[in-house]
Amino acid sequence: MTDSTNLPRFNATQAGAAWKTTVEAEHEQSDRIREGAASDDFWRPIAHRFAPPKKGEAAPDDTFERLAGLVSSSGTVLDVGAGGGRLAIPLAEVCARVTAVEPSEGMREQLIATAAAWDVSNINLVAGTWEDAEVAPHDLVICAHVVYTVREIENFVRKLIAHARQTVALVVFQRPAMSSYLPLWPKVHGEERIPLPALPEIEQLLPQMGIEYRKIPLQERVSQPFKSRAQAVDECLARLFIAPGSDKSAKLSEVLDDCLLEVDGGYGFEWAEPRRPWIIAWDV
Template identity: 30%
Template sequence: MRSNAIDWNAIWKEQYDENLHCRDNGGCASIWESREKALDFLNQSREHPERILSIIDSLPVEAGSRVLDIGAGPGTLAVPLAGVAAHVTAVEPAAGMTEVMAEYAKEEGVSNLSVVRKRWEDLDPAVDLDGRFDVVVASYSLGMPEIRAAIEAMCEASSRWVYLFWFAGTTTWEQGLIDLWPALHGTEYHRGPKADVLFNVLYSMGICPNVETSQMEHTRRFPDLDAAVAEFREQYRVETPEQEKVLRNYLAGTLTENGGDLLLSGTTTRVKFWWEVNEWR
């Protein structure tokens, strides 16, 4: 790389740190320590099984495949993938997520799933993983400050394919944060790094990935306004009655009524990157 080239890894880390400072929650894994939140996440995912199936169908997973799922959450992908592959190893640090994943796997009769309860950044492949995997996938789980090192480790863990799924532009759930943060906290809300930075990190590493984008409707349903306020109070760091009033007024003007419930809807652009590691090595 030329000395005057842009350091895309540094840009990713800067945007990651700025976003983390806004959220002030100790990182991505910390918010999923709660079993209740992890179960809610899984239930929301299972309301749209076609989305999970579309991801699984896009992966080159066969009966004899060994798959590594990084940031597996409550097993949204890992458990159904285990029904196709020979074995799935899930990397997931959060206690709530791993507890719910174990319950989900038992419910589905899955026995070929193992879990490594660590952050990807803290994992030692030689100690924690059993050889290389046919497919390594990180599905919307790239909350990693040193993304270049994380991707290099993914490539080393794969014998053939790496698949990354991430977001482009402002997501539905970020828009409200951007709208309200100045009124709530007196500062601008900083989004985390998106697919444009990720592509440039990959390209700077000599990886020319395949790229595919898709649009996804994202909808949250609430029985009433109080439930919506309770849902977003922690995420928006609402601590005072004045802040709660700002949030309540915003949601009252944003939510739409449908069948007696209140909906928060929007469209999010998702991006899939994938490449063969043998072409990169």
């Protein structure tokens, strides 16, 4: 049987089922560890990390440049999980129109403010998840650093394909997203963090879905430094689901005293190392 994208339809691939098991175990761990109520917007405190640099300043890596090579100046781009517009905003400058789908209000506010600062007005912002979004097909569909936490990954990818007129491009890290925070887990929570799927799991999934893809390596980069110690504390509290003022927040503060180093532009973890993102692309 085939679907509208002419790809074979599987009930659930082995890789898709394994992906879902991992994501659910990671989410279960987050829910179990979380102090207080779940934040209504996990991304708000770190939305600034997902904005492009100031207009005219160099990007910290070549992701935008390589994606720009996949669309013509008269083409359209659909950016799924656009965050603060890190890619959507510069792409809007080099193509006809961008649609950005983004569920986090904090991220959308960041995107709107940055698009205004860049004087970019050809972005249509759609509030909501990709699973719920209703949008028209675009020439290039991009989805950068989003799939890691998606449970129903096969349906998610099939919907990307169904909305691409020419090309789908995922951007994924070689190693799990948020890997720089993993060493904090045993120190503060007393247990290892369950790592989310990353490139190796994508490379198991896509062939099982009948998708032939090409791999484009991107420049390795170290995460942007925390601008101040206070910012490091705030972001680590959010990422480790710790309530400010709790015993674990005091523990985190002690741990950060030992493992934060002064680096160019602020503070970084002593174990920080460059991470390699890849574009995984295929034509539909």
